[in-house]
Amino acid sequence: MKCPQCGFENEEGSNFCKYCGVPLSKQDYSEDNPYVKRRRVEDQLNNKANEEDEMKEKIEKEERIRAEARAKAEKEVKDKEQKEKKKKGGFFSTVWKMFETALITAWILRFLGIIDF
DSSP states (O other), X not given: OBOTTTOOBOOTTOSBOTTTOOBXXXXXXXXXXXXXHHHHHXXXXXXXXXXXXXXXXXXXHHHHXXXXXXXXXXXXXXXXXXXXXXXXXXXXXXXXXXXXXXXXXXXXXXXXXXXXX
């Protein structure tokens, strides 16, 4: 005879479960049996707890995905800003470019004989 509470297989004709002590009469399996009802309630609670855990895992996964996407977008923006900064250069790079241009122009003019220094 199988125990409705723990599932332990007891000897046929036993009045109580040898493992957990629950009564094992035929009425124990009826819908009105408090042990069977308690077992069903426990199962329902366990199912709800499992569903809640699954929902929490889904939410955490979605939050991780959003955080990764946010970090990726922030990195792309930062990279784009750095590229634009490099393109623009800065004050000193602009001055250096102007100096290079003036120097090259002076050498070309000297080579052509237009100026002498």
